[in-house]
Amino acid sequence: MEDGKPVIYGLEFQARALAAQVAESETIRFLVGTQSLKLENNQIHIVELHEDSGTLSTQVYQHAAGEVWSLAASPGDSSKIITCFNTLSENGCQVKAALWNLPNLDSISTLNPKDETDKLPQLEKVCSLEAKEQVQDVRTVAFHPTDGQRAVSVLDSQCVLWDLGQNDARVTTTVSLEGKGHPRFTTGKWNPHHNYSQFATAHDSHVRSWDLRSPQTPAWSIESAHCQLVRDVDFNPNKQYYLATCGDDGCSKFWDSRDPSEPIAVRSDHSHWVWQIRFNHFHDQLILTSSSDSRVILTSMASISSEPYSNSGADEVAEAESEQRRKLEDGVLATYEEHEDSVYCVEWSCADPWTFASLSYDGRLVINQVPREDKYKILL
Amino acid sequence: MAEMTGNPYDINGQHFNPDMYLQKLLKECTLQQIMDQESEVVQDTQALHSDMQTLVYENYNKFISATDTVRKMKSDFKKMEDEMDLLAKNMESITSFSEQISCTLQDTRQQISELSGVHSMLKRLQFLFKLPTQLKTRIQEEEFSQAVQDYIHAQRVFQQYGNMTSFQGIQSDCEAIVEELKKKLRDQFRSKEASAKELTESVDLLLQLKEPADSLCADFLSHANSRLAEQLTLLEQSENQDIIEFVDLGSSGVLGNLCLIVASYNDMFINRPYHLDTESDLDSVAVSQLGNFVLHNMERYFNIVSCRVEKEQDIGDTVVLVRALDRFHRRLQAMKTLFSDTDFARTGTDIVLKAGYRQCRSHLQALKTHFSDTLTCVRQSLAAPKLVSQDGDNSSSLFELLSSLVISTVEKVKGVLQDLLVFAQPDLTFVLKPHFQEVFCVESVREHLVVGFLHHLTAVARGFCGSGDVKAPPALLLLLSKMCLEFESSNVHYLLSITDEWFNIEESSAASGLTHASELRSNMLAAAQELLNHYVRMQGLSVSQMLRKSVETRDWLHTIEPRTVRAVMKRVVEDIAAVDSQVGALYEEGQRAERSSDSSRRTQSITVSRHAYRSNWSSYGPSHLDSSLVTNIQKLFSERIEIFSSVEFSKVSILTGIIKISLKTFLECVRLRTFSCYGLQQIQVDTHYLQLYLWRFVADENLVHFLLDEILGSAVHRCVDPVLMEPSVVEIICERG
Structure with a gap:
C-alpha cells in the first residue's frame, strides 16, 4: 500500500453496493453487498485494510434475503447496517430495506472463507423498514449523519424518516413527491449542515432539498441540474451550502444552494455517465467520481473548497514562495483504471483521509490512495 | 619623314648631320643612286641661292620708300604747333569775361532762392490749414486711405512745430477728425456686411493710425469668429442637404472664409511690411490668438462634419459618402500650407478613419443580422420539408x-x-496616408470586420453546443458543423486573402496585429468538432431515451414469449438510418475497419457471436466464477470503449458514436432490471435484430457485437431463469420482423 499500488479484492458475484464503515474510526473498513438472483447466495463482505502490510482481511456474512442494491452503515454502531435488497415473489420483484446486526464483528480474520460457503454466518435482522402495504421499491436508505437511531429511506415517490430506537422501526415523517408523469426519486442524501434538518433528493434532472421538520414543500431546489438524469448528490462536509451532483450527461457539477440557477463549477472528465460523487470528509477539495466508463477519477476543486489557498500566517513573505509551490491546482489529480466494468460506487474511508474504495459491477473492489505528492501538497 | 624632328638623316631638318647622311648614303645606295642624289642636291642648292637674291632686292626697295615718308611728316607737325598756341590765348580771354558776368548776377540769384523757399513754406501752411476740411471731405467721400495718407503726412509737421499755438489748434482739429475717422473705420470693421477686403483695408488704415495692434487683433478675430459661427450654424442646420453639397458648403463657405481670414490676418498683423518697435512681442501674441481662433473654429467644424457623417452613414450610399469625405479631406490637405503648426489634415484623416470604422461596424452588424436571418431561414426550412x-x-x-x-x-x-x-x-487623397492604410485596412476592415465576423460565426455556432439551447434541431448542428468545416478548409483563407489583396495588406507591414488565418482555421475546426460531438450526443441521447424508456417501463418478469422484435428496436434502426442519410448528405463515408467478404459477412458474424454467447453463459449455473472470469478475460483482450468520445468528420465515425452511446445506455438500463426467462429471450431477439441492422453503419462491426454481447450477457445475469431461445427461432423472428 505504501508504494501507492492499489489493493484489489475480487468478489464472486456482481455487486453495486458499497459503504464505508462510518462508526469505525480506527481501521479502514468497507462493506460490500453482492447481487445474485439466486437470492440465498448473496453476501455482505466486510473488507479491512491493514495499512502497514497492505493486506486485507475479510468477513463474509450471508444475506439470504435478496440481492443487495444499496448499503448504509450506522454512524453510531459499527455492527449495524441497513441494506436495500431485491426480493422475488410470484407477483414480481420488490426492493425492500432492513436493519441488520453483524454478529461477531470482532472475529474478522485474514482467512479466506471461500471453501466453507455453507458455514457463512447469517446476518441478524433487527427490523425491516417497511410501512404497511408498501408497494414502492426502496431506492436507497441514508442514515442520519451522526445519530444511528434515525434513517431516511427513499422510495419511488416518497422519503420516509424512521426512528430506529428499541430495535423497532417507526415512521416519523413522510415526504411525498408529486408531479406530472409520476416522477421517481433516484437517490437521496442527508445534509450534514443546518443541524441535520435537511434531506436532499434527486429525481430526473432535478435536485430538491426538504426540511424534515416541514416536509410539505421543498426548502430549495435545483431545477435541471443536469441535462439528463441526476445520479448522485453529495454535500461538502466542511462548507455550508456547497454540494456536488453528477449525472448521465457525464458531468460533475458543483453548486451553491443559495444560488441554484448556475453551477459554480462544471467538470466533464468522464466519457460516460457519472454514477457517484464523493467529497473527501477531511479535505473537501478532493473529489472522487465513478463512472460507467470503468474509471474512477480523483479531482481537485481547491478553488471552491473550505480550505483557503493561503493561511495568512505572520511571515507571509517567506511562505509566499513555498505556497506557490504546494498550491493544489483545480483539475484531475489521478485517473484509476483498475476496473474493467462500470464502476457504480466509490467511497472514502472514514478512518483514513487518503484511502478510498471503488466497486465495479463485475465484483472487483479496488482500494486506492491519493497520490503522495498531492497529499503532501495539501498537508504541508 | 620631314616631320620627324631630331632625325639626323633629314636633309631639311634642324638636326641634320651631313656626315652621317653621307655615310648612310654611301652604305645603303648604289653608285648610280649616289650620283643621282648628288646632282639633285646641286640643283636644289642653286635654286635656293637665286631665291635668296630676289628677297634681298625687294627688302631694300621698301626701306628707301619708308625714309621718304618720315621726312614729310616732320614738316607737317611744325605748322600745327603754331595753331595750338593761338587757341590757348583765346581761351584765357573767355575765362576773364565769364568771371565778370557772374559777379554782376550774384545778388539777384540769392533773392530768387529766398522767395521760392517762402513759397513752399506757404504752400505747406496752406495744406495744414486746409487739412481739417480736406479730411472731412475725404471722409465724406469715403476715401479713407487718402485721408489717412494726408493725416500721416501732416503729422510729421505737427511733431516738428507742435509747440506753436496756431498749429496746436489745427492739430487738435485734425485729431478730432481722425478720431471720427477711426470710429468710422471701426464701425466699418465691425459691420457685419463688410467684405474681407474692406476689413483688411480698414484694419490696415487703423494700424497706420497707430491703433494698438493687439486690441485690433482681438477685435478682428472676435468679429471673424462671430461671422464664422453664423456660417457654422448655417452649416449645422442644413440637414436636408446632400452630403456632397454639405461638404462643398463647408469647404467653400466655412473653410474658404477661414482661409481668407487667416490670410488677411497674416498680412495685417504678422507679416507687416512696416515694423513697429513692439513687433516681436506683438507677433507672438498675434500668432497665439490666431492659433486659438483657428483651433476653436476648426474644432467646431470638425464636430459638425463628424456629426453629419455619422448621420449620413445610417442612411447613405457609401460611394457618395466616400466622395464627400474625399473632398473634405482634399480641402483640408490644401489648407495645410496655411497652418503649419497644426495638422488639420490629420484630424480630417481621423474623421475619415472614424467614418470608415463606423462603416465597418455597421457592415459587421449587417453581416451578423444577415447570418442570423439565414440561420433562421435554415432552421425553418429544416423544420418544414420533413413534412x-x-x-x-x-x-x-x-x-x-x-x-x-x-x-x-x-x-x-x-x-x-x-x-x-x-x-x-x-485616387483618394486620404488613402495615400500610411496611417490610413494601417488603421482602416488593417484594423477596421481586416481585424474588426472580417476577423470579427469569422469569430462571430464560430461563437454563434458554438452557442448551439451549450446545454441551454436544447431546442436546436440536430440537423442544424450537423449543418453548422459542416459549415465550420467548409470555412476551415477554404473560405477563411479565401476571405482573408481577398481582403489582403483588395486592401493591399502585406503580411510584413503590420505583422504584430494581424490575426493569422491558421488561428481562425483552428478555431473553426474546434467549433466544427464541438458541434459534431454535440450532434452525436444529441442524437445518441434521443435514441438512448427511446431505449431507456422501453427497458424501464416494461415489466420484464411478466412478459410473454417473444414473437416479434419490439417496435422500439425497429424505430431505433429507422432513426439511425435516418441519421445515416442525414449525415451522408454532408459527410464523407470515412474509414471502416477490415471486414469479411460481403457474401459471408452476415452469417459469419452471427455464428461467431453466437459462439461467444455460448462460451459466455452456457456454463452459467454450476459455477458463477467461470462466467465472470470468461467475461473478464474477454475484456482483457478487447480495447476499452470510450463512449462520449470525440468523433471524426466522417459518416461512419459519427454513426459509430451515436450507436455506441445508444447501446451503452441499453446496457446500463438492462443491468437495472430483473428478467424472466421470456424477458431474457425478448432481449435476445432484440439484440439479434440490432446486430443484423446496425453493423452497416459503424466503422468496426466488432464494436457493435461486443456491446450487444455485453447487453445480452448482462441480461443473462439479471435473469431469474436464464434459458436462451434457440438461435434458429431467433433468426426466424428477426427475419419476419
Whole structure:
C-alpha cells in the first residue's frame, strides 16, 4: 500500500453496493453487498485494510434475503447496517430495506472463507423498514449523519424518516413527491449542515432539498441540474451550502444552494455517465467520481473548497514562495483504471483521509490512495 | 619623314648631320643612286641661292620708300604747333569775361532762392490749414486711405512745430477728425456686411493710425469668429442637404472664409511690411490668438462634419459618402500650407478613419443580422420539408441548404468588402496616408470586420453546443458543423486573402496585429468538432431515451414469449438510418475497419457471436466464477470503449458514436432490471435484430457485437431463469420482423 499500488479484492458475484464503515474510526473498513438472483447466495463482505502490510482481511456474512442494491452503515454502531435488497415473489420483484446486526464483528480474520460457503454466518435482522402495504421499491436508505437511531429511506415517490430506537422501526415523517408523469426519486442524501434538518433528493434532472421538520414543500431546489438524469448528490462536509451532483450527461457539477440557477463549477472528465460523487470528509477539495466508463477519477476543486489557498500566517513573505509551490491546482489529480466494468460506487474511508474504495459491477473492489505528492501538497 | 624632328638623316631638318647622311648614303645606295642624289642636291642648292637674291632686292626697295615718308611728316607737325598756341590765348580771354558776368548776377540769384523757399513754406501752411476740411471731405467721400495718407503726412509737421499755438489748434482739429475717422473705420470693421477686403483695408488704415495692434487683433478675430459661427450654424442646420453639397458648403463657405481670414490676418498683423518697435512681442501674441481662433473654429467644424457623417452613414450610399469625405479631406490637405503648426489634415484623416470604422461596424452588424436571418431561414426550412418529403430528398436539400448558407455568407462578406473598397480607391487623397492604410485596412476592415465576423460565426455556432439551447434541431448542428468545416478548409483563407489583396495588406507591414488565418482555421475546426460531438450526443441521447424508456417501463418478469422484435428496436434502426442519410448528405463515408467478404459477412458474424454467447453463459449455473472470469478475460483482450468520445468528420465515425452511446445506455438500463426467462429471450431477439441492422453503419462491426454481447450477457445475469431461445427461432423472428 505504501508504494501507492492499489489493493484489489475480487468478489464472486456482481455487486453495486458499497459503504464505508462510518462508526469505525480506527481501521479502514468497507462493506460490500453482492447481487445474485439466486437470492440465498448473496453476501455482505466486510473488507479491512491493514495499512502497514497492505493486506486485507475479510468477513463474509450471508444475506439470504435478496440481492443487495444499496448499503448504509450506522454512524453510531459499527455492527449495524441497513441494506436495500431485491426480493422475488410470484407477483414480481420488490426492493425492500432492513436493519441488520453483524454478529461477531470482532472475529474478522485474514482467512479466506471461500471453501466453507455453507458455514457463512447469517446476518441478524433487527427490523425491516417497511410501512404497511408498501408497494414502492426502496431506492436507497441514508442514515442520519451522526445519530444511528434515525434513517431516511427513499422510495419511488416518497422519503420516509424512521426512528430506529428499541430495535423497532417507526415512521416519523413522510415526504411525498408529486408531479406530472409520476416522477421517481433516484437517490437521496442527508445534509450534514443546518443541524441535520435537511434531506436532499434527486429525481430526473432535478435536485430538491426538504426540511424534515416541514416536509410539505421543498426548502430549495435545483431545477435541471443536469441535462439528463441526476445520479448522485453529495454535500461538502466542511462548507455550508456547497454540494456536488453528477449525472448521465457525464458531468460533475458543483453548486451553491443559495444560488441554484448556475453551477459554480462544471467538470466533464468522464466519457460516460457519472454514477457517484464523493467529497473527501477531511479535505473537501478532493473529489472522487465513478463512472460507467470503468474509471474512477480523483479531482481537485481547491478553488471552491473550505480550505483557503493561503493561511495568512505572520511571515507571509517567506511562505509566499513555498505556497506557490504546494498550491493544489483545480483539475484531475489521478485517473484509476483498475476496473474493467462500470464502476457504480466509490467511497472514502472514514478512518483514513487518503484511502478510498471503488466497486465495479463485475465484483472487483479496488482500494486506492491519493497520490503522495498531492497529499503532501495539501498537508504541508 | 620631314616631320620627324631630331632625325639626323633629314636633309631639311634642324638636326641634320651631313656626315652621317653621307655615310648612310654611301652604305645603303648604289653608285648610280649616289650620283643621282648628288646632282639633285646641286640643283636644289642653286635654286635656293637665286631665291635668296630676289628677297634681298625687294627688302631694300621698301626701306628707301619708308625714309621718304618720315621726312614729310616732320614738316607737317611744325605748322600745327603754331595753331595750338593761338587757341590757348583765346581761351584765357573767355575765362576773364565769364568771371565778370557772374559777379554782376550774384545778388539777384540769392533773392530768387529766398522767395521760392517762402513759397513752399506757404504752400505747406496752406495744406495744414486746409487739412481739417480736406479730411472731412475725404471722409465724406469715403476715401479713407487718402485721408489717412494726408493725416500721416501732416503729422510729421505737427511733431516738428507742435509747440506753436496756431498749429496746436489745427492739430487738435485734425485729431478730432481722425478720431471720427477711426470710429468710422471701426464701425466699418465691425459691420457685419463688410467684405474681407474692406476689413483688411480698414484694419490696415487703423494700424497706420497707430491703433494698438493687439486690441485690433482681438477685435478682428472676435468679429471673424462671430461671422464664422453664423456660417457654422448655417452649416449645422442644413440637414436636408446632400452630403456632397454639405461638404462643398463647408469647404467653400466655412473653410474658404477661414482661409481668407487667416490670410488677411497674416498680412495685417504678422507679416507687416512696416515694423513697429513692439513687433516681436506683438507677433507672438498675434500668432497665439490666431492659433486659438483657428483651433476653436476648426474644432467646431470638425464636430459638425463628424456629426453629419455619422448621420449620413445610417442612411447613405457609401460611394457618395466616400466622395464627400474625399473632398473634405482634399480641402483640408490644401489648407495645410496655411497652418503649419497644426495638422488639420490629420484630424480630417481621423474623421475619415472614424467614418470608415463606423462603416465597418455597421457592415459587421449587417453581416451578423444577415447570418442570423439565414440561420433562421435554415432552421425553418429544416423544420418544414420533413413534412413534405420523408425520404431521399431530405438529404439533398440539406446539402443545398448548406451550400446556400455558406455561399450566401461568403458572398455577403465579399459584397461588404466591395462596398468598403470604395474607401480604398487609390485616387483618394486620404488613402495615400500610411496611417490610413494601417488603421482602416488593417484594423477596421481586416481585424474588426472580417476577423470579427469569422469569430462571430464560430461563437454563434458554438452557442448551439451549450446545454441551454436544447431546442436546436440536430440537423442544424450537423449543418453548422459542416459549415465550420467548409470555412476551415477554404473560405477563411479565401476571405482573408481577398481582403489582403483588395486592401493591399502585406503580411510584413503590420505583422504584430494581424490575426493569422491558421488561428481562425483552428478555431473553426474546434467549433466544427464541438458541434459534431454535440450532434452525436444529441442524437445518441434521443435514441438512448427511446431505449431507456422501453427497458424501464416494461415489466420484464411478466412478459410473454417473444414473437416479434419490439417496435422500439425497429424505430431505433429507422432513426439511425435516418441519421445515416442525414449525415451522408454532408459527410464523407470515412474509414471502416477490415471486414469479411460481403457474401459471408452476415452469417459469419452471427455464428461467431453466437459462439461467444455460448462460451459466455452456457456454463452459467454450476459455477458463477467461470462466467465472470470468461467475461473478464474477454475484456482483457478487447480495447476499452470510450463512449462520449470525440468523433471524426466522417459518416461512419459519427454513426459509430451515436450507436455506441445508444447501446451503452441499453446496457446500463438492462443491468437495472430483473428478467424472466421470456424477458431474457425478448432481449435476445432484440439484440439479434440490432446486430443484423446496425453493423452497416459503424466503422468496426466488432464494436457493435461486443456491446450487444455485453447487453445480452448482462441480461443473462439479471435473469431469474436464464434459458436462451434457440438461435434458429431467433433468426426466424428477426427475419419476419
